[in-house]
Amino acid sequence: MGRTRIPLPALAVSSVVLVTTALAFVFFVAPNDQSLGFSQRIFYFHVSIAFAAYACFICGAWQALRHLWKRDPRADLASYVCVHQGLIFGTMVLITGSIWAKVAWGRWWIWSEDELVLFLVLYLFYCAYFMLRFSVDPGPQRANLSAVYALFGVVLIPVSFSAIRLARAYFHPQVFTLHGPNFGGWILVTYCMAQAAMLVLAYTLYRLEIGGKRLDVRLRRLREALA
Amino acid sequence: MLTARRLGKRYGEKRVLRGIDLALPRGGFVVVTGPNGAGKTTLLRICAGLAQPTEGTIERQAARAQVGYLGHEPLVYRELTALENLELYGRLYRVPERRERIGMLLERFGLWEARHDRVASYSRGMTQRLALCRVLLHEPELLVLDEPYSALDEAGAELLDAQLAELRGERTCLLATHDPAHVRPLASGALALST
Amino acid sequence: MTYVRDVGALARKDLLLELRARDTLPAMLLFVAAIFVVFHFALPGTPSKLETTGFLWVAILFTALLGLGRAFVPEREQRTMDGLVLAPCDRSAIWLAKSLATLAFLAAAEVVALPLYALFFHGLGGAAVAAVILADLGICAVGTFLGAMAVVTRARDLLLPLLFLPLAMPIVVGAVGATVVDSPGRYLGFLALYDLLFAVVCWASFEYVVAE
Numbered sequence: 001m002g003r004t005r006i007p008l009p010a011l012a013v014s015s016v017v018l019v020t021t022a023l024a025f026v027f028f029v030a031p032n033d034q035s036l037g038f039s040q041r042i043f044y045f046h047v048s049i050a051f052a053a054y055a056c057f058i059c060g061a062w063q064a065l066r067h068l069w070k071r072d073p074r075a076d077l078a079s080y081v082c083v084h085q086g087l088i089f090g091t092m093v094l095i096t097g098s099i100w101a102k103v104a105w106g107r108w109w110i111w112s113e114d115e116l117v118l119f120l121v122l123y124l125f126y127c128a129y130f131m132l133r134f135s136v137d138p139g140p141q142r143a144n145l146s147a148v149y150a151l152f153g154v155v156l157i158p159v160s161f162s163a164i165r166l167a168r169a170y171f172h173p174q175v176f177t178l179h180g181p182n183f184g185g186w187i188l189v190t191y192c193m194a195q196a197a198m199l200v201l202a203y204t205l206y207r208l209e210i211g212g213k214r215l216d217v218r219l220r221r222l223r224e225a226l227a
Numbered sequence: 228m229l230t231a232r233r234l235g236k237r238y239g240e241k242r243v244l245r246g247i248d249l250a251l252p253r254g255g256f257v258v259v260t261g262p263n264g265a266g267k268t269t270l271l272r273i274c275a276g277l278a279q280p281t282e283g284t285i286e287r288q289a290a291r292a293q294v295g296y297l298g299h300e301p302l303v304y305r306e307l308t309a310l311e312n313l314e315l316y317g318r319l320y321r322v323p324e325r326r327e328r329i330g331m332l333l334e335r336f337g338l339w340e341a342r343h344d345r346v347a348s349y350s351r352g353m354t355q356r357l358a359l360c361r362v363l364l365h366e367p368e369l370l371v372l373d374e375p376y377s378a379l380d381e382a383g384a385e386l387l388d389a390q391l392a393e394l395r396g397e398r399t400c401l402l403a404t405h406d407p408a409h410v411r412p413l414a415s416g417a418l419a420l421s422t
Numbered sequence: 423m424t425y426v427r428d429v430g431a432l433a434r435k436d437l438l439l440e441l442r443a444r445d446t447l448p449a450m451l452l453f454v455a456a457i458f459v460v461f462h463f464a465l466p467g468t469p470s471k472l473e474t475t476g477f478l479w480v481a482i483l484f485t486a487l488l489g490l491g492r493a494f495v496p497e498r499e500q501r502t503m504d505g506l507v508l509a510p511c512d513r514s515a516i517w518l519a520k521s522l523a524t525l526a527f528l529a530a531a532e533v534v535a536l537p538l539y540a541l542f543f544h545g546l547g548g549a550a551v552a553a554v555i556l557a558d559l560g561i562c563a564v565g566t567f568l569g570a571m572a573v574v575t576r577a578r579d580l581l582l583p584l585l586f587l588p589l590a591m592p593i594v595v596g597a598v599g600a601t602v603v604d605s606p607g608r609y610l611g612f613l614a615l616y617d618l619l620f621a622v623v624c625w626a627s628f629e630y631v632v633a634e
Binding site for chain 2: 073137138139140142217220221224
């Protein structure tokens with residue numbers, strides 16, 4: 001470990017505290033939405049989880065770039081773990097998004113919700129990342145292919161986003177204005193709380209997973225040295 | 228020409244090469260021996276620049292264009308003719324007076340008559356001869372040859388012997404074989420790998 | 423200049439290989455004709471122009487996938503990629519040459535497929551042809567790149583559509599948009615931007631796909 005990092009137990013405790021506080025804020029502090037009522041509260045989680053997932057994907061691409069550029073041997077594993085966490089959060093985004101669609105529009109899936117469609121495309125993209133990674137033997141080639149594909153991901157995010165916006169024009173203009181709450185007051189505080197909780201949670205899970213994976217590698221090397 | 232220190236290579240958790248030291252001076256001729264699975268091919272691939280070591284360092288004083296690598300595969304297209312294959316590599320390596328050079332090599336390795344035949348119709352020995360033509364085409368400074376005698380008949384082996392003897396001293400050569408007796412008279416050094 | 427010559431030599435090799443083996447292009451032609459027939463039976467009633475346009479793009483995408491899946495098969499079967507990687511040319515030339523060869527096959531298939539589509543379903547305008555050209559560039563650039571990735575995996579042919587389709591979604595949006603709306607400028611511009619962006623990314627990162 002080159003840099004000093006926040007110890008894992010402290011991270012775990014703070015993520016538990018933050019998530020609990022965020023839950024409390026969402027359920028007891030944030031005001032009821034005027035038209036959607038109580039169930040609109042899932043919005044806080046949906047959006048904050050989505051941002052956490054994006055953060056994971058972008059971190060994954062950053063580590064991928066470090067692998068290709070600096071040949072940092074640890075970057076490949078870090079990139080993979082980032083994408084893995086992104087996919088876990090991505091699953092949550094799709095589930096919460098689906099619930100939100102049911103609450104707001106009465107259907108489990110809604111194609112006119114741009115953010116949700118974008119996430120579906122990205123989700124498929126990163127599932128393919130996993131297929132790719134598990135279809136190549138461990139080694140420099142796998143690291144390179146994974147890294148290049150992870151980099152394609154961050155290019156795809158803005159491109160897909162604008163594509164989905166463009167696609168609106170040739171579908172029936174069935175306008176649902178995404179009405180998240182008007183930001184301000186307790187709503188903003190609650191949202192920030194939820195966002196902070198999700199980001200810390202994502203980082204904690206990342207550290208947990210990468211710690212386990214590195215331990216695995218060291219254990220195997222030790223066994224090899226003994227044999 | 229080639230200096231390797233504490234060279235190691237692993238694929239994931241599988242270690243295929245460990246702690247190899249190798250010094251190949253300009254004009255040297257080093258023979259690499261070892262049983263199957265000792266990592267001869269991996270070592271040669273690293274020396275040719277096709278793979279990167281995971282441990283240790285390797286220094287090569289030859290650019291990519293000055294390396295001639297012969298692997299297990301002939302690295303030629305089966306659906307193209309011998310001439311078309313060499314034309315392609317000749318263009319990529321920017322060989323001067325390409326036609327003459329290709330003609331000379333095909334003649335020397337006894338493939339001139341078959342130059343317009345698709346490689347798919349060649350025997351294994353003929354394909355290996357063509358692969359040797361491909362390796363020598365751009366007159367490489369550093370020759371990396373992995374089991375060059377495999378599939379060659381007696382006449383082919385003699386041709387290769389003569390070719391190597393001719394290049395001995397002028398070019399640098401790293402050669403892996405399980406039958407070192409054949410090239411012992413040429414060798415300036417040896418490296419024995421073990422599993 | 424040497425770069426152009428390298429690309430030329432490599433692309434020439436790919437066209438020559440196809441000329442000898444003659445398997446990719448006939449397969450693409452047959453496939454696209456067969457899929458039109460299937461579409462006719464898959465669309466109940468009299469499909470509108472809007473609906474068949476969507477199917478045209480599905481047909482093009484899948485026909486392209488057929489060709490892209492074959493693109494690196496000679497390199498894989500005869501392991502000649504090592505030979506190309508060792509050559510002193512820039513590695514991106516391998517990608518560019520292969521993309522151009524695949525583009526030639528796809529364009530040849532479309533020269534037959536588009537009139538066939540007009541015959542079977544509805545006529546196509548100039549904007550649609552422009553969209554086809556721009557979409558082909560993007561499909562071949564990205565698809566060839568991913569094809570080079572897929573051939574080194576164990577799953578091979580299985581993997582290419584999975585890798586490719588999420589990345590092809592913006593192409594479909596641009597292409598369908600340009601074909602169906604009245605003022606296609608925005609969509610054509612988007613396609614051109616996509617081509618440019620991904621061509622640069624592919625060009626810059628191909629080295630890492632083929633070399634350690």
